[in-house]
Amino acid sequence: MTGLDFRAEAEALQGQLIAWRRDLHQHPELGFEVSRTAGVVARTLGELGYEVRTQVGRSGVVALLHGGRPGPTVMLRADMDALPIQEISDAPYVSCVPGVMHACGHDGHVAIGLGAATLLARHAAELPGRVLFIFQPAEEGDGGAAAMVADGALADPKPDAAFGLHLWNTVPLGRVVAQAGPLMAAADTLRITVRGRGGHGALPHQTVDAVAVTGQVLSALQTIVSRNVDPQETAVLTIGTVHGGTAFNVIAETVEMQGTLRTFSPVVRETVLTRLQVLLDGVTAGLGAKYELKVHEMTSAVINDPAMAEIAHLAAVQVVGKAAVPWHAPLMVSEDFSEFARRVPACFMLVGSANAELGLNAPHHNPRFDFDERALPIGAALLATAAARFLEGGQI
Numbered sequence: 531m532t533g534l535d536f537r538a539e540a541e542a543l544q545g546q547l548i549a550w551r552r553d554l555h556q557h558p559e560l561g562f563e564v565s566r567t568a569g570v571v572a573r574t575l576g577e578l579g580y581e582v583r584t585q586v587g588r589s590g591v592v593a594l595l596h597g598g599r600p601g602p603t604v605m606l607r608a609d610m611d612a613l614p615i616q617e618i619s620d621a622p623y624v625s626c627v628p629g630v631m632h633a634c635g636h637d638g639h640v641a642i643g644l645g646a647a648t649l650l651a652r653h654a655a656e657l658p659g660r661v662l663f664i665f666q667p668a669e670e671g672d673g674g675a676a677a678m679v680a681d682g683a684l685a686d687p688k689p690d691a692a693f694g695l696h697l698w699n700t701v702p703l704g705r706v707v708a709q710a711g712p713l714m715a716a717a718d719t720l721r722i723t724v725r726g727r728g729g730h731g732a733l734p735h736q737t738v739d740a741v742a743v744t745g746q747v748l749s750a751l752q753t754i755v756s757r758n759v760d761p762q763e764t765a766v767l768t769i770g771t772v773h774g775g776t777a778f779n780v781i782a783e784t785v786e787m788q789g790t791l792r793t794f795s796p797v798v799r800e801t802v803l804t805r806l807q808v809l810l811d812g813v814t815a816g817l818g819a820k821y822e823l824k825v826h827e828m829t830s831a832v833i834n835d836p837a838m839a840e841i842a843h844l845a846a847v848q849v850v851g852k853a854a855v856p857w858h859a860p861l862m863v864s865e866d867f868s869e870f871a872r873r874v875p876a877c878f879m880l881v882g883s884a885n886a887e888l889g890l891n892a893p894h895h896n897p898r899f900d901f902d903e904r905a906l907p908i909g910a911a912l913l914a915t916a917a918a919r920f921l922e923g924g925q926i
């Protein structure tokens with residue numbers, strides 16, 4: 531790929547990238563209901579000469595580009611959905627939809643994906659193999675990637691490698707994270723119901739107080755990560771909601787809790803879930819209560835393949851320079867790119883999008899989230915360069 535400088539070409543596309551991003555930012559859509567966004571994507575890719583399939587996994591878009599000669603297939607992925615958050619912003623491109631905003635940067639991911647698609651289409655004749663673009667709905671917890679896989683997104687052709695990225699607002703603009711191994715955690719959702727026996731607040735001996743039992747359960751759960759998980763490993767067990775009781779003088783019959791478990795290792799995950807059950811058994815039995823535990827496996831961990839990470843790392847160095855590709859500690863947030871990465875050798879990257887001086891560093895999922903749009907050409911060049919490097923067999 532010595533002849534191709536995708537960074538310079540992507541910088542020349544800056545105006546178009548910003549226009550795409552701002553249009554999407556003004557018109558955010560939730561979950562699987564991304565018909566306008568998917569329409570923009572499908573139309574643009576069609577105009578670029580891609581073979582386009584729509585409504586894959588309900589509302590996803592799959593597009594294929596043929597290179598000038600036979601070769602492997604590389605997949606590039608972007609996610610399209612927004613979040614149910616009321617935006618707080620003075621920007622001219624503030625969301626037009628009350629209560630909905632792009633607070634995770636997926637508007638940027640779509641623009642980056644379309645930018646990479648533009649760059650690769652221009653150079654299709656020079657590239658071997660094929661490029662498969664996947665624009666997915668419902669990344670934010672609703673299983674959009676799994677829905678697209680189930681609907682054949684990886685079936686024809688089956689990709690030999692996959693790359694994806696996330697704009698990241700704690701990484702400064704100009705930096706890229708591209709490394710082997712764990713990057714984002716597996717996520718489970720937990721729902722625990724404690725069942726006691728309700729009664730009069732002044733007659734506790736006639737009851738089993740679900741609130742008191744829940745207090746014991748909550749403190750027992752704190753020992754799992756601190757006492758049962760190997761300190762060299764990583765796990766988070768958070769109980770985010772506790773709901774129970776109806777009045778000051780009524781002992782509650784039931785309490786419901788919801789929480790999340792984040793892990794990287796399946797062994798650690800099993801340890802936590804086993805201990806959770808043992809503690810619930812012991813604490814509730816000892817106090818005369820019962821419980822129900824429901825575990826929903828939401829997303830598996832994003833573990834970057836070493837060979838693909840090397841290609842991604844070289845691409846990142848080519849796009850932003852060696853000094854700007856630091857190692858980053860794995861993140862406890864999750865990403866359903868893992869649905870692709872567990873089936874195809876893959877690398878997921880972080881593209882720095884923070885600019886503290888301009889106030890563009892609010893955290894993801896915050897109502898003031900916004901990022902430095904100069905990250906858009908970096909992301910587009912990064913995806914195009916990684917794809918071209920893989921297709922060329924890892925050559926420079």
Ligand SMILES: [Zn+2]
Nearest residue numbers: 634670894895
């Ligand atoms: Zn998000």
Ligand SMILES: [Zn+2]
Nearest residue numbers: 634636669696
């Ligand atoms: Zn996201």
